[in-house]
Amino acid sequence: MSSDTTTADVDDEDSVTNRSEIVFAYDAEDTNPNGNPLSASDKPRIDETTGTAVVTDVRLKRYLRDQLDDDGFGIYIQNPSKSDSDSVLDRDDLFTSVTGLDESDLEDISGSEAADKFLMNAVDVRYFGATGSFSQDFRNSLGDSFPGQFIGPVQFSHARSLNTVVQKGETKQLSTVVSSGGDAEQGTFATDNRLQYAFIPFHGIVNEVGAPDTNLSQTDVERLDTLLWRAVKNQTLTRSKMGHQPRLYLRVEYETDAFHIGTLDDGLELTQETPDTELRNITDVVVGIDELLTDLETYSDHIASVKVTADRHLTVEANGETGGPEHLVGALEDAVGADTVDEVDPYA
Numbered sequence: 001m002s003s004d005t006t007t008a009d010v011d012d013e014d015s016v017t018n019r020s021e022i023v024f025a026y027d028a029e030d031t032n033p034n035g036n037p038l039s040a041s042d043k044p045r046i047d048e049t050t051g052t053a054v055v056t057d058v059r060l061k062r063y064l065r066d067q068l069d070d071d072g073f074g075i076y077i078q079n080p081s082k083s084d085s086d087s088v089l090d091r092d093d094l095f096t097s098v099t100g101l102d103e104s105d106l107e108d109i110s111g112s113e114a115a116d117k118f119l120m121n122a123v124d125v126r127y128f129g130a131t132g133s134f135s136q137d138f139r140n141s142l143g144d145s146f147p148g149q150f151i152g153p154v155q156f157s158h159a160r161s162l163n164t165v166v167q168k169g170e171t172k173q174l175s176t177v178v179s180s181g182g183d184a185e186q187g188t189f190a191t192d193n194r195l196q197y198a199f200i201p202f203h204g205i206v207n208e209v210g211a212p213d214t215n216l217s218q219t220d221v222e223r224l225d226t227l228l229w230r231a232v233k234n235q236t237l238t239r240s241k242m243g244h245q246p247r248l249y250l251r252v253e254y255e256t257d258a259f260h261i262g263t264l265d266d267g268l269e270l271t272q273e274t275p276d277t278e279l280r281n282i283t284d285v286v287v288g289i290d291e292l293l294t295d296l297e298t299y300s301d302h303i304a305s306v307k308v309t310a311d312r313h314l315t316v317e318a319n320g321e322t323g324g325p326e327h328l329v330g331a332l333e334d335a336v337g338a339d340t341v342d343e344v345d346p347y348a
Contacts, residue, residue: 014218016153016211018304021260022204022224023250023292025268026232029281030168031243032194033161034059041191044167051164053198057156060202060228065124067231074098076122076130092138098122103141111143119150119215126214128152153210154224161198162268162287163276168194197279199247199287203265206251209258225251225307229346247282248328249309249344256302267292271317288317289331297335306332309344 034055035042045054065075066082076098078089089097096102099117106114119126129152134142206221229246236244254260270276271288279285296303310316310325318331332341 010212010215010217016206016208016216016218016221017257018253018255019208019258019260020206020221020251020253021262021264022156022206022228022252023201023248023265023268024204024228024246025199025201025248025265025287026244026246027282027285028053028195028198028200029243029245030194030196031236032240033198033200033244035193035240041193043193044165044195046165046167047160050160053161053165053195053200055159055161055200055202057158057202060156060159061124061128063231063235064127064227066235067227068123070234073123074121075124076118077124077128091132091134095134095138103138106141106143111146114142115146116215123220125150125152126216126220127154129214147213150214151210153207153214153216154204154221155207156202156204159200159202159265161200162270163197163199163279165198166196166277168196197281197284199270199279199285201248201265201268203263205260225249225309225344226346226348229309245282245311246309246346247311247314248287249307249346251307252296253304253307254302255304259302261295261299264292264295267295282311282313286315286317286322289328290318293318293331293335296332300336300340303336303340306336306341307344308332308341309346 032042032044033053034045036045045056046052047054062079065077066079069075069079069082076094078094095118098121099114100121101109101114101117109117122130124130129150131149132139132142132147139146206216206224210216229249232244232246236242250264252261252264267289269288269291270285272284272286274284296306308329310328312325314328315322315324316328316331318327319334321327329341329343
């Protein structure tokens with residue numbers, strides 16, 4: 001397990017003093033971005049009114065937690081499918097696993113000290129919070145000064161694709177035959193549900209006001225500049241998720257306390273002539289960013305920095321012209337100033 005920041009007492013120089021707003025867009029080609037387990041055959045979530053694909057914040061956070069786990073950080077909300085154990089740990093055992101503290105250890109420390117130990121070793125709780133739904137005996141051992149709930153200072157809204165999506169016409173009934181011994185065979189059937197194409201933008205906020213409650217540090221915040229990108233690249237290498245690619249990341253950090261523009265993702269739109277039903281991949285897509293640029297320019301005096309990563313295949317339309325990542329960066333620099341824009345290499 002690794003941790004590059006001590007959270008029990010976050011240094012003043014590493015404290016979160018500014019609010020950040022995030023726009024993160026990825027696309028999904030010939031895949032199921034977010035199946036609904038309550039539906040038949042885990043169908044993709046689709047808004048019945050608009051026909052757009054819906055992806056929950058829970059789905060995105062699972063990618064992020066799994067990437068943090070792979071990076072060697074301790075996480076509390078673990079992925080059972082990645083566990084080395086044959087059994088799923090309950091909340092009491094998860095707390096012990098991530099902190100190394102059992103009930104006997106808790107007798108010698110206060111609840112607030114246990115909370116600091118928990119936050120120091122559970123980076124996902126520092127970001128997204130958690131509910132302390134432990135057994136009554138374990139909760140009593142933690143003491144009254146251990147919070148019943150940690151409110152996460154980093155939150156994402158549900159995402160809806162910019163395009164009306166089309167379910168794959170090639171979706172078929174899949175069959176699997178497995179030998180059960182001797183000459184006996186058993187077969188199962190499943191429906192393979194996929195979308196033709198979806199361009200999906202997420203909107204997120206890093207709340208500096210709530211950061212001290214989970215000991216979130218500025219180092220944690222800056223980790224997001226590579227984490228989201230790598231998470232979607234690395235955590236979608238399964239049969240049902242192949243086809244995801246990160247395309248655009250922006251983190252706008254503000255100078256003024258308790259201020260953010262809000263819903264920056266509303267400034268994105270698809271402007272290509274190709275109809276939604278004919279979109280197949282990123283080369284068919286043009287992302288218009290004029291409204292986003294207008295918002296950034298209007299409030300440029302409040303903006304400390306803009307972190308940006310763009311996929312080389314991304315095409316944007318800005319100020320009546322289209323181009324690739326260089327055009328995007330140039331348009332951002334025109335809106336907020338060249339010294340304010342910082343291109344991020346997610347693999348550096």
